[in-house]
Amino acid sequence: MAEWLCSGLQSRLRRFDSGFSLHILKIMKKKEFQDLKGNVHKGAILSSKNDASVIACEYCEFNHVIPIPDASFLEDYYQNEYLGKRASDDFFQKMESEFKWNEIFHNEKYDVVEDILDHRARTVLDIGSGLGCFLNVGKKRGWDCIGIEPSKDSAKYARKNFKLNISEIFLSSETADQISKHDFIHSQEVIEHLSDPFEMLNIIHALLKPKGIVCISCPNDFNPLQKIANNLVENKDWWVAPPEHLNYFSIDSLSNLLSKCGFEVFHKTSTFPLELFILMGDNYIGNDNIGSIIHKKRMILEENLLNHNQENLRRELYQSLSSLNLGREIAVFARKK
Numbered sequence: 619m620a621e622w623l624c625s626g627l628q629s630r631l632r633r634f635d636s637g638f639s640l641h642i643l644k645i646m647k648k649k650e651f652q653d654l655k656g657n658v659h660k661g662a663i664l665s666s667k668n669d670a671s672v673i674a675c676e677y678c679e680f681n682h683v684i685p686i687p688d689a690s691f692l693e694d695y696y697q698n699e700y701l702g703k704r705a706s707d708d709f710f711q712k713m714e715s716e717f718k719w720n721e722i723f724h725n726e727k728y729d730v731v732e733d734i735l736d737h738r739a740r741t742v743l744d745i746g747s748g749l750g751c752f753l754n755v756g757k758k759r760g761w762d763c764i765g766i767e768p769s770k771d772s773a774k775y776a777r778k779n780f781k782l783n784i785s786e787i788f789l790s791s792e793t794a795d796q797i798s799k800h801d802f803i804h805s806q807e808v809i810e811h812l813s814d815p816f817e818m819l820n821i822i823h824a825l826l827k828p829k830g831i832v833c834i835s836c837p838n839d840f841n842p843l844q845k846i847a848n849n850l851v852e853n854k855d856w857w858v859a860p861p862e863h864l865n866y867f868s869i870d871s872l873s874n875l876l877s878k879c880g881f882e883v884f885h886k887t888s889t890f891p892l893e894l895f896i897l898m899g900d901n902y903i904g905n906d907n908i909g910s911i912i913h914k915k916r917m918i919l920e921e922n923l924l925n926h927n928q929e930n931l932r933r934e935l936y937q938s939l940s941s942l943n944l945g946r947e948i949a950v951f952a953r954k955k
């Protein structure tokens with residue numbers, strides 16, 4: 619790894635009519651890292667934490683951590699931190715209490731996909747299917763559903779409670795051979811954890827039927843409201859969390875990545891911009907009580923809009939937010955070319 623100063627941004631002399639004036643341009647530190655395939659990831663450092671730096675990678679064209687941990691390190695890490703440990707009953711109860719609210723967004727995704735797919739095309743694969751809430755909504759709408767979920771407890775829950783077909787595997791080019799082709803592939807809060815998002819999208823491309831649809835959701839990081847809120851909180855860059863979060867997408871960089879991997883983006887949306895609460899004086903960073911209160915407030919807003927027949931208004935509002943790169947989590951829909 620090398621650290622260097624960008625030559626194009628070194629200080630320069632500029633002549634004015636009134637005489638000579640020295641203008642020191644902003645000196646931006648860059649870092650680089652060569653991965654196992656020999657690709658060089660280089661870019662301006664946006665943040666540093668836990669012996670890692672987030673760079674605006676010029677090669678990948680999205681923000682990610684360097685050094686990039688390899689896949690086997692991550693598999694061991696998740697096995698020890700999460701998958702090897704039993705989830706508490708509290709965890710399942712909390713998740714269950716939010717299924718109904720989650721269904722608002724799951725139904726929106728199926729509506730978007732069903733609008734453009736042939737009505738006979740109804741097989742969906744959910745990568746990182748968790749407790750199975752997204753697939754259960756699909757099942758109720760008549761889809762044939764398959765999930766991939768490496769957590770034994772979550773996979774067991776989905777089988778027992780929703781009678782879903784779940785494989786307990788990590789998706790890779792080897793394990794992908796066991797999976798059939800689908801009309802729709804969904805993946806929420808997975809891509810930010812991966813050492814190689816290109817590989818994941820290439821596998822998804824191969825697992826889709828011709829003209830199949832992919833929907834990728836992930837946090838919307840380094841977004842404009844987050845940057846303002848960063849001035850108001852003590853825990854700077856709170857969203858930077860390696861080695862769990864390795865990639866930090868915006869709506870534009872995620873759309874660009876999908877285009878580079880053989881997809882045509884046709885729909886983008888986002889979720890409520892939670893950072894607004896910090897700007898309104900409710901600093902929830904590191905405060906679980908305030909975090910819980912503001913989370914409930916956004917749920918109440920979204921449920922009120924649904925219950926008063928304004929779900930379409932909410933959808934249009936959140937799509938508009940995504941066009942401004944706002945919203946806490948983004949979702950990009952794209953069609954296999």
Ligand SMILES: [Zn+2]
Pocket residue numbers: 658659660675676677678679682
């Ligand atoms: Zn890169």
